[in-house]
Amino acid sequence: MNILSYLPLPLVRLLAFFREELSEKRPGRFTHTMQLWAGCLLVVLISMTFEIPFMAISLAVLFYGVQSNAFYTKFVAVLFIMATVLEISSLFLIYKWSYGYPLARMIIASAILIGCMFMMRTHRLGLLFFAVAIIAVYGQTFPGMLDYPEIVVRLTLWCIVVGLYPTLLMVLLGVLWFPLRAGKQMQEALCARLDDALDHLATPAAPLAEKYVEREALALQKLNVFCMADDADWKARSAWWQCCVSTVTFLYTTLNRYSGTAPRALTDRLRDEMLSLRQAIAAGQCWQSRWTLSDDERAIARQYGLENLCEQLRLLGQMDPDTPPTPAAKPPSMAADAFTNPHYIRYALKTLLACMICYVFYSGVDWEGIHTCMLTCVIVANPSIGSSYQKMALRFGGAVCGAVLALLVTIFIMPWLDNIAELLCLLAPIFLFGAWVATGSERSSYIGTQMIVTFALATIENVFGPAYDLTEIRDRAIGILIGTAVSAVVYTFVWPESEAQALPKKLAAALGVLGKMLRLPQQEPATQRSYLQLRIGCHAAFNACEEMAERVALEHQLDADARSALLANSRAVIACGREILYRWEGASAPEPRLAEALEHYAASLENGITASVAPFEYPPSLAAHAQGVMQQIAHLPDWTHRAALPAGKQAQGTP
Secondary structure (H helix, E strand, O other), X not given: OOHHHHOOHXXXXXXXXXXXXXXOOOOOHHHHHHHHHHHHHHHHHHHHHHOOOOHHHHHHHHHHHOOOOHHXXXXXXXXXXXXXXXXXXXXXHHHHHHOOOHHHHHHHHHHHHHHHHXXXXXXXXXXXXXXXXXXXXXXXXXXXXXXXXHHHHHHHHHHHHHHHHHHHHHHHHHHHHOOOOHHHHHHHHHHHHHHHHHHHHHOOOOOOOHHHHHHHHHHHHHHHHHHHHHOHHHHHOHHHHHHHHHHHHHHHHHHOOOOOOOOHHHHHHHHHHHHHHHHHHHOOOOOOOOOOOOHHHHHHXXXXXXXXXXXXXXXXXXXXXXXXXXXXXXXXXXXXXXXXXXXXXXXXXXXXXXXXXXHHHHHHOOOHHHOHHHHHHHHOOOOOHHHHHHHHHHHHHHHHHHHHHHHHHHHHOHHHOOOHHHHHHHHHHHHHHHHHHHOOOOOOHHHHHHHHHHHHHHHOOOOXXXXXXXXXXXXXXXXXXXXXXXXXXXXXXXXOOOOOOHHHHHHXXXXXXXXXXXXXXXXXXXXXXXXXXXXXXXXXHHHHHHHHHHHHOOOOOOOHHHHHHHHHHHHHHHHHHHHHHHHOOOOOXXXXXXXXHHHHHHHHHHHHOOOOOOOOOOOOOOOHHHHHHHHHHHOOOOOOOHHHOOOOHHHHOOO
């Protein structure tokens, strides 16, 4: 009998989650891991050779800065340089005008923190302000620990080196020496998705879960943005490449549910065209094809639900690679409601409150070693309660792993080390594992970052050689635990931002996109590309809804019955929406009545969570695609029951 059968179900799910995350295969992940691993070892070597303090901060800069492709790494490096200038300038201003006045110093630092947290929430360059907020908070620990202003100034000047040399290092590793080009990653990702589609076409199997399919599809869209910014050839032929990405996404998502009943002649021809497309993408070339469907082939393809797939592939093969791109609208720098939505300033004030509670506590008990509690309050600050809980769990889990690892290393290995070479040999496998975790998906990557930073804080921070002191491990772990606890209390009871009220509106928006797709003709050449874009938009919308539902599941401000009903209805809407998306594939003509029924349901959900399916009649001669959609619309949950409604604002703790 399997040993997992004897373990509790939550533990089994946790093990399955980590197994999935650690085994994730992503184009460029190995190279990304090697860049991060080599950078960590170089940081340790350089810091210990030149006795540069705050090694953990240098490692954190490296983990945050080395990104999945060269363009993104270069962009983050520029932000880090700007952040270093801003944060050091702000620290010197604070010290100059208020060093001898602790209250004034904290007031000025608080104003900077509020401004940074507000801009992090509302500005496109939120990462820049996040870095400034971190150093502004961290810099306030220097005057408390040291009585000599000269030493504080010296440490602040060291912060320039601590922030800039890892930035230079990550540019050398990620941009110049071993670059990960977005175009190359896109080629590998497109080929991988085509391979998956070909496998399902050749040997039909059980379809993958929709969340995994949508995740891979959205990853292609994200990579396309980087390719547009980083690759000149890609940008020059962006119209064709964008159509290629949309077509491959369509092939991948559609064939995931292929039943394998089409005649061999049609599937062989389709496979040959897909293989030809794959070869062209692997070579970095635009694919051209003269494939056309005969009347008999079109009839067979329509019978087995492959007509639209064949047509989209044919249109891509006959598209002119030099088609001029459609001008893209530049997104605004600030959120549209930045100065009208009170949630943003409340978010900044909540973060400040948590930091001040931690500052007063560790100053009052005169325990400077736990100052990491203030940093924790800034790091785990997320817009909603659920997302904050997720970040807290990741930070706490990573900190526990790093502290336990540091404890074992300090007790059993550190006393036997004599030089830096031996220390690097010890750190190499630890950094490699942390880098592999940190380069995973966003659901778990922060565990790797936090594990390495905590380990470094406890073992090699400001110690230019092997360390043997266990108090650092204790203090860092307790500081993170206190910061997590304080943040949890503050974010739960002070202006909590629950997503329970926003989830139905999110679902309504997703159904609205789906309704637009039902109104669009699939078979007309002028609208086929728009149909693909709307289809991808549906995948993105339902994926975002599912992620929000996972966060709402962590919000315990709701009544248990109301939360269960809300989640059950939300998941039912997502499941029905996905089924409608696939069942509508291959429809010969739009069905406005179905779109109206779906939009009526979405409008009701948007306005007051009183959604129910309006009765409507259709003739018996309705097409099979429309009948399948009509059945799914009829299965949409009824939200009019009181148990299905989330708690009111007062019950959630919002004013």
